[in-house]
Amino acid sequence: MAGLGWSSGPALAGAPETASASVPGAAQIARGHALAERSCAACHGIGGNAVGPQFPKLAGQGASYLERELDHFRSAHAGAQPLRRSPIMNPIAQGLSAQDRADLAAYYASQTLRPALAGNAAELPLGASIWRGGIRNREVPACAACHGADGHGIPPLYPSLAGQWQGYLLSQLRAFRDGTRDDKGPMRDIASRMSESQIRAVADFAAGLH
Numbered sequence: 001m002a003g004l005g006w007s008s009g010p011a012l013a014g015a016p017e018t019a020s021a022s023v024p025g026a027a028q029i030a031r032g033h034a035l036a037e038r039s040c041a042a043c044h045g046i047g048g049n050a051v052g053p054q055f056p057k058l059a060g061q062g063a064s065y066l067e068r069e070l071d072h073f074r075s076a077h078a079g080a081q082p083l084r085r086s087p088i089m090n091p092i093a094q095g096l097s098a099q100d101r102a103d104l105a106a107y108y109a110s111q112t113l114r115p116a117l118a119g120n121a122a123e124l125p126l127g128a129s130i131w132r133g134g135i136r137n138r139e140v141p142a143c144a145a146c147h148g149a150d151g152h153g154i155p156p157l158y159p160s161l162a163g164q165w166q167g168y169l170l171s172q173l174r175a176f177r178d179g180t181r182d183d184k185g186p187m188r189d190i191a192s193r194m195s196e197s198q199i200r201a202v203a204d205f206a207a208g209l210h
Contacts, residue, residue, distance in 0.1 A: 024063070024106035032107025035100055039092055048111040053167030059111035064156035066105035070096065072183060083183060115163025118208025120200075127205025130198060138193040143202060151209035166207035173199045 024032075037046060040058075044050045048059030058066060072083040073093035082090055096104070118124060132149070134142040143161075147153050151162030161169065175181035176191035177199065191199065 024103075024110070028103050028106050029110050032103035032105070035096075035104050036107055039096075040104065043088070044108075048108040049114045050165065050168075053116075053165035054171070055165075056168045057113060057116070057164055058108040060113040061109060061160055062153060062155040063102075063105040063109035065153070065159045066108055067101050070101045070105070084181065113163050115210045116165050116207040118204045119166055120204050123197075123201040123204045124208070126198065127201035127203075130202045131205050135194070135198065140190055140193050140198075143206070147206075151206055161206040162209035164207060166204050169203035169206055170200060173203060 033046075036044075036048075042051075043055040044058050048057060048061075050057045069084070070093050073086060073089040074096075075082050075090075075094065082093075093101075118127075130140070131143045131151075134140045134145075144151075146158040147161050148158075151160060153160035172181065173191050173194070176187045177194065179188060179192075182188045194202075
């Protein structure tokens, strides 16, 4: 399930076929666990703490956000392009039913994140400034406005970024900036106004939030 980690703002291209409407029970989490072992653990780890920074950590992420991103990796109908493109994730997501997606999301949401660490102390002041106050002269809003002061997101629309791999956050911000990822939300426009050094600093700061 590679590539679920960074987005901001509600998607405008439709919601998943179904969403988990109530607190998941043990049976649903168990079904999600079995699906994760079969389809997801090689990249994301059985407990959602991904094996390396090329894959996002899913543990503790909001279930509704995970469902939505799985839906974005699917084609709406034959011949249509999915909203998010990935040679790994597109075929996996296409083979999951709505119930499968709900079960996987419930399972990973129930797991405990092992947070990453900020790697470059010199970048932290700039990253903290952008996270908390944005970049006024570039019309970049504060990351905290959508993702929370502590980085834990604002369910169900805005994902948690706290403790995510710095390398994964960096890759997704670059993808938004370069236009290779566009979830029809505000992140493509926001990232396009950020310099490389600003992107690196805020990704590092988010990785260090717990």
